[in-house]
Amino acid sequence: MARKRGRGMAACWYGIARTAVVDRAAAWAEIDDGGSAKIVTGVTEIGEGILTVLAQIAAHEMGVKPEHVVIGDNDTARAPEASHAGASRQTYMIGNAVALASREARKRLVDVMAEVWDVPPQQIGTGNGEIWAENTNHRISMGEAVSTAKNRGVVPVGSATFGTDTTGLHPVDGAGRPWQAYVFGAQVAEVEVDTVTGEVQVLGIWAAHDVGRAVNPQGVEGQIEGAVVQALGQALMEDYKLDNGRTTTSGFAKYILPTALDVPRVNSIIVEDPDPLGPLGVKGVGEPAMVPTIPAIMNAIYDAVGVRITSLPATPEKVLMAIREKEKQERQIVAEAAE
Amino acid sequence: MPDLRIEATVNGRTIKRSAKPHQRLLDFLRDDLNLTGNKEGCGAGECGTCSVFVNGTLMKSCLLPVAKVQGAVIESVEALTATGELSVLQKAFHKAGASQCGFCIPGMVMAATAALRANPFADREEIKERLGGNICRCTGYQKIFDAVELARDVQNGRLPASALDEVDTEDGVIGKKVRRIDTPSKVSGRLKYAADMTMPGMLHVQVLRSPHPHARIVSIDTSAAAAMDGVEGVITSDDVPGEDGFGVFVNDQPIMARGKVRYVGEAIAAVAAVDPLTAKRAAAAIKIDYELLPAVFDPFEAMRPGAPVLHDYAPDNITKHIPIRVGDVEKGFAQSDLVVEETYTTQPIEHAYLEPEAGLAYVDHDGVVTIVAPDQNITHHRHMLARIIAKPISKVRLIMSPVGGGFGGKEDMIYQGMLALLAMKTQRPVRLVFTREESIVSTAKRHPSRTTLRMGLVRDGRILASHMTMVCDGGAYGLSTEGVMRKGAILGAGPYAIPNVRVDTYGIYTNNTPSGAFRSFGALQTEFATESHLDICAERLGLDPFEIRRVNAMRDGALTHTKQKLGSVSLLRTLDAAEQASGWERGAPNSRGARRKDLNRDDIRPPCALGARFAGVSKQEAAE
Numbered sequence: 001m002a003r004k005r006g007r008g009m010a011a012c013w014y015g016i017a018r019t020a021v022v023d024r025a026a027a028w029a030e031i032d033d034g035g036s037a038k039i040v041t042g043v044t045e046i047g048e049g050i051l052t053v054l055a056q057i058a059a060h061e062m063g064v065k066p067e068h069v070v071i072g073d074n075d076t077a078r079a080p081e082a083s084h085a086g087a088s089r090q091t092y093m094i095g096n097a098v099a100l101a102s103r104e105a106r107k108r109l110v111d112v113m114a115e116v117w118d119v120p121p122q123q124i125g126t127g128n129g130e131i132w133a134e135n136t137n138h139r140i141s142m143g144e145a146v147s148t149a150k151n152r153g154v155v156p157v158g159s160a161t162f163g164t165d166t167t168g169l170h171p172v173d174g175a176g177r178p179w180q181a182y183v184f185g186a187q188v189a190e191v192e193v194d195t196v197t198g199e200v201q202v203l204g205i206w207a208a209h210d211v212g213r214a215v216n217p218q219g220v221e222g223q224i225e226g227a228v229v230q231a232l233g234q235a236l237m238e239d240y241k242l243d244n245g246r247t248t249t250s251g252f253a254k255y256i257l258p259t260a261l262d263v264p265r266v267n268s269i270i271v272e273d274p275d276p277l278g279p280l281g282v283k284g285v286g287e288p289a290m291v292p293t294i295p296a297i298m299n300a301i302y303d304a305v306g307v308r309i310t311s312l313p314a315t316p317e318k319v320l321m322a323i324r325e326k327e328k329q330e331r332q333i334v335a336e337a338a339e
Numbered sequence: 340m341p342d343l344r345i346e347a348t349v350n351g352r353t354i355k356r357s358a359k360p361h362q363r364l365l366d367f368l369r370d371d372l373n374l375t376g377n378k379e380g381c382g383a384g385e386c387g388t389c390s391v392f393v394n395g396t397l398m399k400s401c402l403l404p405v406a407k408v409q410g411a412v413i414e415s416v417e418a419l420t421a422t423g424e425l426s427v428l429q430k431a432f433h434k435a436g437a438s439q440c441g442f443c444i445p446g447m448v449m450a451a452t453a454a455l456r457a458n459p460f461a462d463r464e465e466i467k468e469r470l471g472g473n474i475c476r477c478t479g480y481q482k483i484f485d486a487v488e489l490a491r492d493v494q495n496g497r498l499p500a501s502a503l504d505e506v507d508t509e510d511g512v513i514g515k516k517v518r519r520i521d522t523p524s525k526v527s528g529r530l531k532y533a534a535d536m537t538m539p540g541m542l543h544v545q546v547l548r549s550p551h552p553h554a555r556i557v558s559i560d561t562s563a564a565a566a567m568d569g570v571e572g573v574i575t576s577d578d579v580p581g582e583d584g585f586g587v588f589v590n591d592q593p594i595m596a597r598g599k600v601r602y603v604g605e606a607i608a609a610v611a612a613v614d615p616l617t618a619k620r621a622a623a624a625i626k627i628d629y630e631l632l633p634a635v636f637d638p639f640e641a642m643r644p645g646a647p648v649l650h651d652y653a654p655d656n657i658t659k660h661i662p663i664r665v666g667d668v669e670k671g672f673a674q675s676d677l678v679v680e681e682t683y684t685t686q687p688i689e690h691a692y693l694e695p696e697a698g699l700a701y702v703d704h705d706g707v708v709t710i711v712a713p714d715q716n717i718t719h720h721r722h723m724l725a726r727i728i729a730k731p732i733s734k735v736r737l738i739m740s741p742v743g744g745g746f747g748g749k750e751d752m753i754y755q756g757m758l759a760l761l762a763m764k765t766q767r768p769v770r771l772v773f774t775r776e777e778s779i780v781s782t783a784k785r786h787p788s789r790t791t792l793r794m795g796l797v798r799d800g801r802i803l804a805s806h807m808t809m810v811c812d813g814g815a816y817g818l819s820t821e822g823v824m825r826k827g828a829i830l831g832a833g834p835y836a837i838p839n840v841r842v843d844t845y846g847i848y849t850n851n852t853p854s855g856a857f858r859s860f861g862a863l864q865t866e867f868a869t870e871s872h873l874d875i876c877a878e879r880l881g882l883d884p885f886e887i888r889r890v891n892a893m894r895d896g897a898l899t900h901t902k903q904k905l906g907s908v909s910l911l912r913t914l915d916a917a918e919q920a921s922g923w924e925r926g927a928p929n930s931r932g933a934r935r936k937d938l939n940r941d942d943i944r945p946p947c948a949l950g951a952r953f954a955g956v957s958k959q960e961a962a963e
Contacts, residue, residue, distance in 0.1 A: 003946070007923070007931060009884050010870035011914060013834035013893075014862060019826050044715055045521065046742040046749075047440025047477045052519045056512045066512050067520070074714075074739035076721045077707070084716035086747055086856060169825065174663035174842075175902040178829050182899075184910040186888075188921035192946050204943030208916035210909035218436040218482075218516040225479030226439065230746070230858065233688075240687040240784050245552030245603045245636055245850050250776045252385035252474065255689055260470040260480045265944045269916045273909035280513075287859040294863070295870030299884065299928060302874065306929050310871065311684045 002196045005203075008299025011186045014288035015179030016275075017089040017164055024163040025093035026080035029058060029101035031109050031156040035129050035142025037064045039101070040072035043094050044085035048286055049219040053091055054098050056215050057280065061102035063126025064142055080159070088284035091215060092181060096278040097162040103279075104158025112149040112156075113138075162278070181275045181283050185209035187228075189264075189296035193304045198320025201262075202232055202297055208269040212283030217270060224268040224289040231293030233258045236313050347411050350374070350418040358405045361616075365389045365400040367408075368415055375535035376416035376445045376528020378743070380474070380693040381775040387473030388693055390446040390453075391415045397453040399472075416445035416528040419452065428452055429526040430503040431490035432483070433518050439477035441525030442693040442743030447473050448526055451487045459495060463488060464945065476691050476744050533697035533713055533740040534772045541699070542571050542611040544761055544771035545618035546754070547625050548781060549600035549607055552850040553634035553647060556599055556607070560626040564610055567624065569617040572765040574757065575608045581729030585752045587719070587856065588821035589658070591650055594727060594756030599632065601649050601815035602850055604780035606754070611761040611769045638789075638812045638847035649815060649848040656848040658813045659821040661828040663842040663900050668795075671804025671839030675795030679876050683792065683868040687812070688785035690857060694743020695778040700758035701768040707734050708759050713742040715749040723752055728759055735759075747856030751818050753782055783818050783855025786811040786846070788827075788864040792872050795839075800882050800890040804839040805832045809865055813846040814853035819860065820846035827861025832900050833869040834910050835891035840900045878928045885918050885925075 017023040027041035039058050045051045051071050059066040072079055082094045106126060114121040119133045126132075132139035140148075149156055169176040190204040207224050214220045237256045241248045249255040274281030298309050307322035342357040349372060358367050368374040368391070377400060380388035384402040391400045392414040400415075419426045425433070428451055438444045447470065454461055454469035461469065466487045467480075475483060492498040506516050524530040561573040576583060576597040583597060584590035596607045608625050612618035635641045635649075641656040648654055672678050698712030708728060714720055717737035725735045742749060754771055761769045773781075788811045795804040809827055813820035824844040832840045844861070846854075877887040892910045899905060917923075922940065924931055 007921070008874065008928070009917065009921075009923070010866075010873075011834060011888050011892075011910060012862075012866055012870075013830060013910065014859075015826070015829070019822060019829070042718060044717070044739055044742060046715060046745040049436075049439065049519050049521075051521055052517060055520055056515070056517050060513045066517050069520075071520075074717055075736070076717055076738075077736040081718050083718050084750060085742070085745060086715055086750055169661070169829070169901060172662065172664070173902075174661065174828060174900070177903045178825070178901060182905060182908070184834055184908065184913050186910075186913045186917040188917050188923060190921075190943055201946050203946060204921075204940070206917050206921035206942070208913040208920065210913055213514070215513050216517055217514065219519070222436050222439060222478060222482060225481040226477045227479070227858070229479035230476070231863075234685070234785070234863075238686070238688050238691075240689050240779075240852070242636065242687075242851055245634060245852075247603070247780055247852065249689075250779050251383050252381050252691070252775070253383065255691065255779065257474050257476070257691055259472075259474060260467040260484070261947050261949065263480050263944075265942060266479060266481050267920060267942050269913075269920050271909055271913050271916055273907050273912065276906060287862075290859040291862055291866050292870065294867050295874075298867075298871050299874040303928055303931050308871070308875065310681060312686050312867075 003192050003194050004304045005190065005192050006300045006304025007188060007190045008296045008303050009186060009188045010292035010295035010299060012288055012291035013182060013184050014291060016092045016181040016183060016284040017179060018087050020166065020168045020176055020178040022164055022166055023089060023093055024161060025082040025097045026161040027094065027097040027101040028080060029105040029158045031062055031105050031142065031146055033146055035064055035146060036068040036070060037062050038070050038072065039098055040079050041094055041098060042074045042079040042082035043090060044074050046085045048223055049216060050090045053095060053215045053219060057095050057098050058102045061099050062106045063131060065129050088286045088288065091282050092278065092284050093162055095282050096280055097160050099279045100160030100162060101158045104160060105156045108154055109145055109149055109156040112152055112154050113145055116148060180277055183210045183283050183288050185288050185292060187292040187296045189300040191297060191300040191304055193301055193319065195305060195323055198316035198323065200236055200301055200314055200319060202264040205264050205293065206267045206269065207289060208271055209285055209289055210271040210273045211285045212275045213272050213281040214270050215282060220270055220285055221268045223285045225266045227289035228266050228293050229258050229263050231290045234312060235294045235297045239313055343406055345405055345409060347408050347413055349413045350415060351421060360406065362405045363401055364403040364405050364408050367405040368400060374415045374417050375531065378442055378445060380443065386693060387450060388443050388446040390449040390473065397450060416449055419448065420527045425523060425527060427493050428490040431486040432526045433522040434503050435482045435486035435489055436519060437478060437482040437486035438522045438525045440742060440744040441530060442532065443473060443475045444525050445528040447475060447483060454487065455491055455494065459491065461491065474693065476693055530741050532694055532743050533699060533711060536699055538699060538701060538768035541768040541770055542613060542765060543615040543618045544769050545610050545622040546606045546757065547608040547622040549596060549603055549605040551600055551629055551631060552603050553632040554600050554629040555632060556596060557628035557630050559608060561608060564621040564624040567621045569613040570610060570621045571767060572611040572761050573608060574760045574764060578760050578764060579727060581727045583727055585723045586817045587750060587819040589817040592816040602852055604852065606757065609757045609761060611765050634850040636849055636851055638810050638849055641847050641849050653848060658817050658846040658848055659824045661824045661844045663828050663840060665900055666839035668804040668806045668839045668841045672795040675803050676798045677876065677879055678793065678795045679872065680793040681872060681875060683790045683871060685788045685864050685867060687787040687854065688857060689779055690746045690748035692744025692746060692748060695773040695775055696754055697772040698755060698758050699768060699770045700762035702762050702766060707736050708763060709736040709738065710755050710758055711738045711740050712755055713740050713749055715745045720752045720755055724756060724759055727756055746858045747860065748782055750856045751783055783853050785857035786813065786823050786854040786864065790865060790868040792868045794872055794876060796876055798880060800880055800887040802835055802837045802891050805837050807831050807842045807865060807868065809844045811846050812849050812851055812854060814849060814851045816853040818853050818855035820854060823861040827865040829901055830862040831865030831869065833866060834893045836893050836897055874928045881927050883925045884928055885914055885923065888914060
């Protein structure tokens with residue numbers, strides 16, 4: 001058989017939010033006219049879907065519909081600091097800040113309605129664009145409630161900041177508390193290796209990642225799928241080459257990226273071990289999902305054809321050379337045994 | 340050459356207007372007709388973001404001279420929403436979560452539309468082939484395939500139109516597959532990225548870059564460039580009014596080369612002119628005298644005494660060293676039954692976000708210097724920029740434009756300073772759009788690494804000692820190197836309880852393209868080593884790969900290698916989940932490849948056999 005299949009696995013761990021420094025993020029919230037809501041925060045949507053995640057969190061916390069949440073995002077003159085897009089931090093840091101700000105805005109509205117309906121605030125429920133008092137017939141739309149509050153001189157707003165309890169590393173032994181939330185994961189890769197050409201095809205990935213709590217499972221899957229394919233690029237084909245400081249790969253004709261034809265089926269398994277320190281239980285997934293893929297693929301190549309690639313990328317040339325070398329060594333062993 | 344007179348039908352309207360002979364169809368659509376839905380990702384026909392229909396055929400508009408479309412019928416992505424409603428395919432992208440940063444999506448939607456026009460019953464494998472000319476860097480393509488299959492089934496009546504509707508969110512919205520709120524703007528091409536934005540009186544910026552990896556700048560003569568008709572401003576490091584220097588951890592990089600250049604592609608000067616061509620010609624007219632300096636391209640050579648020094652503050656060329664120490668590794672090795680050492684190397688990687696860097700800047704009515712850019716860290720950039728241009732922070736404003744992919748590569752303030760200085764100098768709005776080549780040459784890469792790992796274990800698989808040394812090429816400037824070394828060191832020994840750990844990570848200056856932040860940085864390199872190594876050891880010990888990890892796994896309340904006490908540790912849960920989902924067959928590594936038979940699971944894809952589908956058809960045709 002010219003084509004051999006193999007499977008490999010690898011595990012990972014990762015820290016969420018900025019490393020070995022105190023991280024922080026802030027948000028402002030308002031339950032707005034008509035029962036819509038406004039969130040303003042210095043968030044950076046870089047494609048992961050954070051705006052949708054924040055809309056879901058705000059909707060959940062304030063009891064409005066997610067499609068009625070308006071997000072004012074990153075502008076240093078208009079939005080409070082939420083810091084950067086990176087370190088798998090936005091859902092954790094900004095999500096928690098939005099949740100806390102939303103709770104404060106909701107409390108302002110709930111306090112007004114508790115007074116109007118003469119019930120304790122704990123008895124008030126909100127959800128899906130409505131506000132009501134449990135065990136009574138009081139139930140009105142959020143829009144009406146906002147109007148009631150404003151007629152009493154109250155604009156239901158809130159603000160919040162979320163920070164981490166972290167430290168730097170000791171300069172000699174590295175001791176320290178670099179993150180307050182850790183995630184773990186494991187992936188299995190199935191590959192097919194063509195022993196004539198050296199080409200490796202990754203056919204399947206099973207990726208299990210702890211994300212704390214998945215606000216939007218489709219978004220989590222999207223992060224895992226994208227991370228796996230970026231890692232596959234580094235594992236098998238991508239290579240920025242320099243010749244005395246000058247690149248020879250200055251375009252996509254030379255710098256080869258994974259296309260639709262290169263990608264495995266990615267099976268995502270979402271594990272939820274909620275973070276006990278934040279109000280939502282969320283953690284993160286953007287970066288950790290990339291970490292086990294490369295070793296899982298290299299381990300699968302070994303399982304398929306018995307060659308260990310320790311130098312990335314595992315191009316067809318490199319894999320083929322390793323297979324030939326292994327065959328040569330095996331022939332030598334047989335020859336030596338025969339003598 | 341005289342202007343062309345182009346007559347064509349664009350999105351159902353007859354267009355008659357003049358065009359420049361050097362314009363491509365993409366320029367004509369975007370610049371002249373303001374149809375900015377289709378994007379420029381590479382300018383070389385390789386990424387597909389500019390895909391449009393010409394006489395019904397999918398074409399890459401960056402490769403078509405506008406003269407070639409004389410009399411043609413052209414449809415850009417905007418044509419798909421001519422009725423004011425998203426097409427079935429666009430709705431399917433929304434439902435399936437097929438769009439992330441969105442920059443490739445207008446082109447992807449066009450290619451998918453072409454695929455279903457060509458074969459309304461295309462299966463998943465055929466869809467993949469038909470999308471093979473379009474690159475997406477965010478999604479991993481899975482949900483794009485899902486979306487095209489969904490659209491196909493709705494169009495064919497196999498699924499009802501309601502399959503495209505929002506999921507029910509009546510019972511709360513956390514944990515639900517709520518559709519992304521930004522997708523309609525992305526699938527329709529309505530979302531404006533920085534390169535799609537214009538302002539009245541806007542000037543165009545061209546940067547002049549270093550052709551040398553290491554050279555002293557003897558002189559810069561901008562007089563000829565500044566005197567050219569249409570040039571409104573030329574800047575060099577002399578125009579920086581404040582304290583020059585940016586970086587994520589150490590501010591070692593000037594806005595433009597100051598005194599010397601340290602890598603090929605480093606910015607030296609920038610021009611603002613009335614149009615991009617004039618700006619380009621003016622940049623070419625800047626004269627620079629260099630005195631070439633010895634350069635170093637290998638981090639191990641750079642660490643040797645006498646190697647060329649890049650930065651005065653770091654005479655040993657070490658950007659950062661991070662140590663981790665637990666117990667005594669030598670004692671651990673002495674007690675081990677098996678000691679294995681191996682070296683692992685990783686290559687530099689380009690982020691290849693589909694949106695090349697771009698930005699606008701202007702000085703507003705209150706004198707606030709304002710930058711609009713796809714920027715991953717506007718908070719920090721505002722701080723740095725205020726110091727560099729010597730203004731109070733309240734007079735510096737950064738506005739994030741939609742980010743067409745970042746992955747860490749847009750954390751560096753690589754061009755925002757030039758935009759600010761040119762807006763200040765010309766007092767007009769300025770816009771800078773990188774070409775793909777510029778983006779690849781001048782911006783950070785993932786750190787290439789060389790990691791030596793020595794691990795000692797006892798027969799049952801327990802790791803007694805792990806000794807890791809990683810040396811990374813940080814390139815010419817510090818950028819995120821310090822953070823990369825830190826993360827690589829903290830996480831390098833893996834999520835395993837190991838009594839003796841020694842890790843050292845070193846980031847080194849060289850005259851290569853700078854290395855910087857890239858998704859999973861540091862950990863990706865060091866965990867690749869540890870996770871490969873564990874399989875080597877598992878084979879030697881006759882252990883299953885899951886088993887050796889379970890034996891060593893950190894458990895609830897474990898101490899990390901930085902002596903931090905953890906709470907709940909979910910590693911065992913994720914190991915169990917991956918093992919079960921994949922139907923893992925137990926055994927040591929290299930026990931399965933030759934003899935396994937349990938293939939053809941429905942949760943893998945078939946191996947790609949490009950063109951086999953067509954071979955099958957022709958055989959069938961021949962038989963008939």
